[in-house]
Structure formats: structure tokens, C-alpha cells
Amino acid sequence: MNSYERYMGMVNGAKVDIVPRVPILMHYAADFINSSYEEFCKDFRVMCKANVDLVKEYNFDQLDIMSDPYRETTAWGGEITYSKTTVPRCTFPLANSKDLNLLVNPVVKDSERLRNALDGIDYYKKLGFKKYSITGWVEGPAAEASSLKGIQSFMVNLLSDEKFACALMDRCLELAIEFAQIQINHGCDTIGIGDAIASQVGPDIYDRLIQPREKILIESIHKFGGLARLHICGDTSSILSGIADLGADIVDFDWQVNLIEARKHLGANVVISGNIDPVKDILYSNPKNIIQAFRNIYKEVGNPYFVNAGCEIPRGTPTENLKALCEPIAAY
Numbered sequence: 001m002n003s004y005e006r007y008m009g010m011v012n013g014a015k016v017d018i019v020p021r022v023p024i025l026m027h028y029a030a031d032f033i034n035s036s037y038e039e040f041c042k043d044f045r046v047m048c049k050a051n052v053d054l055v056k057e058y059n060f061d062q063l064d065i066m067s068d069p070y071r072e073t074t075a076w077g078g079e080i081t082y083s084k085t086t087v088p089r090c091t092f093p094l095a096n097s098k099d100l101n102l103l104v105n106p107v108v109k110d111s112e113r114l115r116n117a118l119d120g121i122d123y124y125k126k127l128g129f130k131k132y133s134i135t136g137w138v139e140g141p142a143a144e145a146s147s148l149k150g151i152q153s154f155m156v157n158l159l160s161d162e163k164f165a166c167a168l169m170d171r172c173l174e175l176a177i178e179f180a181q182i183q184i185n186h187g188c189d190t191i192g193i194g195d196a197i198a199s200q201v202g203p204d205i206y207d208r209l210i211q212p213r214e215k216i217l218i219e220s221i222h223k224f225g226g227l228a229r230l231h232i233c234g235d236t237s238s239i240l241s242g243i244a245d246l247g248a249d250i251v252d253f254d255w256q257v258n259l260i261e262a263r264k265h266l267g268a269n270v271v272i273s274g275n276i277d278p279v280k281d282i283l284y285s286n287p288k289n290i291i292q293a294f295r296n297i298y299k300e301v302g303n304p305y306f307v308n309a310g311c312e313i314p315r316g317t318p319t320e321n322l323k324a325l326c327e328p329i330a331a332y
Helices: 003-011 027-032 037-042 044-058 071-075 112-128 141-149 151-160 162-186 196-200 203-223 237-244 259-266 279-283 287-301 319-325
Strands: 062-064 133-139 190-194 227-231 250-252 271-273
Touching: 003 133, 027 037, 027 044, 037 044, 044 062, 044 112, 062 112, 071 112, 071 133, 071 141, 071 162, 112 133, 112 162, 133 141, 133 162, 141 151, 141 162, 141 196, 141 203, 151 162, 151 196, 151 203, 162 190, 162 203, 190 203, 196 203, 203 227, 203 237, 237 259, 259 271, 259 287, 279 287, 279 319, 287 319
Parallel strands: 062 133, 133 190, 190 227, 227 250, 250 271
Antiparallel strands: none
């Protein structure tokens, strides 16, 4: 059984040999091949080499194109500044305005950073199509709206100007749907949706304003033939009911969330991915404790499940600790 078969089998409720491993590796990946983070973000060949080398070294089950949250923002007119050591910075196109007409009309084929992501998917497809899962990514409607307006301003807008906040998220949703479809056409089997800002709002705002738009995005991904993976960093305990109603195939949970409660809400058919603390329980832990932690989680939540930390594996994580995360767990 190869990684793709294992991954898809777990999603579809089939019997698999071991639990799929899908760690999020970005800064660690760049360091692994002695690359600057600037080149990791700018050059798909660097990003792909890092991920392919890691898959070969640690035997996990997925190739992805994660690097930073600003690919789509640059297509809207944001100006990016790269860093050799960490996530780039980007200007907020609507920092001082609510005029949506100030946004550049995004065209995927004309966006250097969106095309770079597609080139990465093409690279993976040549190397490992249906050998490994290939996961593309889009920004969720709230996350991208935050990148266009600025986090603090957008959070204020959610409270004081719902009409504008919703109109902005709707524009973001249009690009996310288009970009997801193109990535699937290029060979992705899964589209990850990063919507971290959603963990910072209460259930009322999430259920009324954000969740319905995430749901449209997920329904669109399904229509295009892809799987939908939701990734919301932070504590999503208060919005579990809304998440359960999305129809996502895979949901990543950060370390603050009780996965037994998450399973109660999501039911028996959604893959739970996560969720130990990537700093305390991965970076600063030891192989024995890491292996036992994931075995305990799997015993508690059962199938379908993917091994993953709560979020990105930090740079500087000892090799033996990442190997322990990827230690095979026999599937039930």
C-alpha cells in the first residue's frame, strides 16, 4: 500500500495498513535543504525539493505547497517583502479604505505567486501522482479578508460593518474557488483551507458570517472532484458545531481542542488530524513521549484519523522527534 492509497483509504473508510502521517513542515523544510525561507517561498523548485526530500527521509504520506498566507493577497495587489529567515510580510491593499474597487482584479495566470504554486503541483504530479497525496491550499474567506484589510481592522469590521465585511469575504471567496479548481485540475486530490482568524471570533459571528462562506468553498471543492481539508489554528472549541456542519473531509485541530469532543461533533466519517502542541510536545519532548501521545490520541478518537501536530512543526525540532511523529501506527 503506497501513501496515496493509505491516505485515500483512511478518508473513504477502507482498511489501511497504518495511520497516514501529514505533518506541516515549512520552516523546518527550508532548513532541511539549507535554503533561505525567501527562496522556499519564491521558488517552487526549492519548496518541492524540500518536501520531496522530507517525504523520502521520514516516510510520511503527503506533498503540499504550504509556505505563507500571502499568495492570493499579492494577486489582489498586495506588495510582498521576503525574509531570508521567516514568513514574508505583505501590504494590506485596503488598509485605509473600504472601497473594493481599489483591489486589483486577480487573474490566476497573471499572478507570479499563484503560478508558482501551480508549477509546484505540476512538479509533484510528475514525481508522485497517486503515489502520494498532493495537497493544494487556498486562504479561507476570513483569513484572506484579514490579509487585505489588516487583522485588527477586519475584526472591527465584523463587529461594526457586517455589510462591508461580508462583501469583502465574498470577493475573497470568488478567487479561492477559482484557484482551488485550477489546483485540482493540475493534479491535487485535496485542497487545504487556511482560515486561522476564525478561531478568534465567537460562535455567533462564525456561524452567521464566516461558516456559510467556508461551506460554499467546501461544496465547490467537492464539485470539482477534490477533498476539502480545513485548517484553523488556535482554539476552535466554541465553533465545533459550525465546523461539523461544513461537510469537510479532513479537519485539522490545534492542541487546545479536546479531540474527544471534536469527534462527538464531527461524527464517524470526518478525518480528524492533530493535535499535540508542536512546541511543548514535539520540539521540546522526546521520541518515547511523542509516540505514546499519538497512540493515545488514535485510541481515543479512532478512525478516520491522520497523525499531525496541532500546527506547523517548529524549526529546530530534533530529527529523532520528527521520526517519532512519523513512527508507523497500525490502523484498526
